[in-house]
Amino acid sequence: MxxxxxxxxxxxxxxxxxxxxxxxxxxxxxxxxxxxxxxxxxxxxxxxxxxxxxxxxxxxxxxxxxxxxxxxxxxxxxxxxxxxxxxxxxxxxxxxxxxxxxxxxxxxxxxxxxxxxxxxxxxxxxxxxxxxxxxxxxxxxxxxxxxxxxxxxxxxxxxxxxxxxxxxxxxxxxxxxxxxxxxxxxxxxxxxxxxxxxxxxxxxxxxxxxxxDPAFLGAPADGQGDADGHVHSEACGHGHDHDHEHGHGHDHHSARHDDEIAAFVFKSARPFDPALLDEFLGSVVQAFGPRMLRYKGVLLMDGADRKVVFQGVHQMMGSDIGAKWDETEERGSKMVFIGKNLPKDVFIHGLEQCLV
Incomplete structure (x- = not known):
């Protein structure tokens, strides 16, 4: 059924x-x-x-x-x-x-x-x-x-x-x-x-x-790419003045909004070593799982002709085999993490160490 x-x-x-x-x-x-x-x-x-x-x-x-x-x-x-x-x-x-x-x-x-x-x-x-x-x-x-x-x-x-x-x-x-x-x-x-x-x-x-929506894991509007194809999204204030009232006796003109919950994206054209990636993801979920709200990704694995898709909520994480890589599409991994005060540098550096 x-x-x-x-x-x-x-x-x-x-x-x-x-x-x-x-x-x-x-x-x-x-x-x-x-x-x-x-x-x-x-x-x-x-x-x-x-x-x-x-x-x-x-x-x-x-x-x-x-x-x-x-x-x-x-x-x-x-x-x-x-x-x-x-x-x-x-x-x-x-x-x-x-x-x-x-x-x-x-x-x-x-x-x-x-x-x-x-x-x-x-x-x-x-x-x-x-x-x-x-x-x-x-x-x-x-x-x-x-x-x-x-x-x-x-x-x-x-x-x-x-x-x-x-x-x-x-x-x-x-x-x-x-x-x-x-x-x-x-x-x-x-x-x-x-x-x-x-x-x-x-x-x-x-x-x-x-x-x-194949582009849903694309970089945020203010993301900055680097030479390795990683895209970073800071959880800092948006820097835009918004001239309007909130009806609560105060305003936020020229305010910076340092939200505790924010997202960052990892992208790379290099394939992952499956064993290294599995070990790393297991360790970060163990350490930061309660603060990891949502995470999803499409992964390029070394020696694999099919995509690997993964997603998780807090400590609950799973993966599955996806569609075959099309000969005409650009191969690479895209991952997004949304969480509370996550150490982005730790995640990015750790994922880099898992690449072949």
């Missing part, structure tokens, strides 16, 4: 997740979607919003955050959904998991790797993060959770763009691109977005992702 695609919908408080989810449920797309959502407190207001004029299945979890200490509830909920589906009690072919606005989406994503029953029924399609254009700069400054939500995203949907000017929007996009250079950005005001841009995008599947 085919695995059920799951989408994790995240974003900071007030970004517009529920508005987007409501539009997804009400759109005439022919899909049958089950929703797992959670809020703190006894009364779930979102449930009242979402079930109006909708026959979708809503699973409420009001006893805490599914992506923190009670992640087991998510496993139980997914397992229960699968059992009821197999018993013919429910009919659905997609699952959307809406996290609370203060959530770290990392443990939610890890659920799809660590539990056998979840693995047997579901596949993680993508992490979609909604970003509030009006307040995101302040949220990114003040809340690590907001940075993590951006860092884990397979796609970023920017909401409330009608409330900011062009300069402020450009500055926000530049900052988001530095935190997560591999996530495409789309605008989604009032939840308006094509269903194909949210569901079944295979954002978490590296093979499919590369087929859709």
């Amino acid at each position: 085919a695995l059920i695609p799951c989408t994790i919908l995240t974003g900071f408080l007030g970004a517009g997740k529920t508005t987007l989810l409501k539009r997804i449920l009400q759109e005439e797309h022919g899909l049958r979607i089950a929703v797992i959502e959670n809020e703190f407190g006894q009364e779930n207001i979102d449930n009242e919003i979402l079930v109006h004029d909708s026959g979708e299945q809503i699973i409420e979890m009001n006893n805490g955050c599914i992506c923190c200490s009670v992640r087991g509830d998510l496993i139980v909920a997914l397992a229960a959904l699968a059992q009821r589906r197999e018993a013919g009690e429910l009919a659905f072919d997609r699952v959307v998991i809406e996290t609370t606005g203060l959530a770290n989406p990392g443990p939610v994503a890890q659920t799809f790797f660590v539990d056998e029953e979840v693995n047997a029924h579901y596949m993680l399609d993508a992490v979609i993060t909604v970003v509030d254009a009006r307040h995101a700069m302040t949220q990114l400054d003040e809340h690590e959770e907001a940075q993590r939500q951006v860092g884990f995203a397979d796609k970023l949907l920017i909401s409330k763009t009608d409330l900011v000017d062009a300069g402020a929007l450009a500055a926000l996009k530049a900052r988001l691109g530095r935190i997560n250079p591999r996530a495409p950005m789309l605008q989604s005001d009032h939840g308006r977005i094509a269903i194909a841009d949210v569901l079944d995008i295979r954002g978490f599947n590296l093979n499919d992702k590369l087929e859709l």
Whole structure:
């Protein structure tokens, strides 16, 4: 039986997740979607919003955050959904998991790797993060959770763009691109977005992702290449003045945003020694795994005629054999790492030592 695609919908408080989810449920797309959502407190207001004029299945979890200490509830909920589906009690072919606005989406994503029953029924399609254009700069400054939500995203949907000017929007996009250079950005005001841009995008599947967008591991806009083909993206301030108010009694004119969560890219035309690379990646995951939000790559291995693809979330890392290298394409490795205060120089130097 085919695995059920799951989408994790995240974003900071007030970004517009529920508005987007409501539009997804009400759109005439022919899909049958089950929703797992959670809020703190006894009364779930979102449930009242979402079930109006909708026959979708809503699973409420009001006893805490599914992506923190009670992640087991998510496993139980997914397992229960699968059992009821197999018993013919429910009919659905997609699952959307809406996290609370203060959530770290990392443990939610890890659920799809660590539990056998979840693995047997579901596949993680993508992490979609909604970003509030009006307040995101302040949220990114003040809340690590907001940075993590951006860092884990397979796609970023920017909401409330009608409330900011062009300069402020450009500055926000530049900052988001530095935190997560591999996530495409789309605008989604009032939840308006094509269903194909949210569901079944295979954002978490590296093979499919590369087929859709071969350049997604390209260098960030401000990356600087060196003679060996490595591309570096500093986690420093963006250096752009953004002349707009945030509505919080202060502004950030000429401010530098030193985000703790940022990305860097490694590229090389030289092949890797498989044994050396395996040893190095194992050591950095052991040492820095909790700080490694997302990492993906397409690797050129010594003596291999096929690509090797790898990806990971925190300490969970895996690899697979990809497509054959085309005779006309330029061969080389591309890797992106997104994490919190990762020692980029250690990673770059270590990867260089693994090259043939």
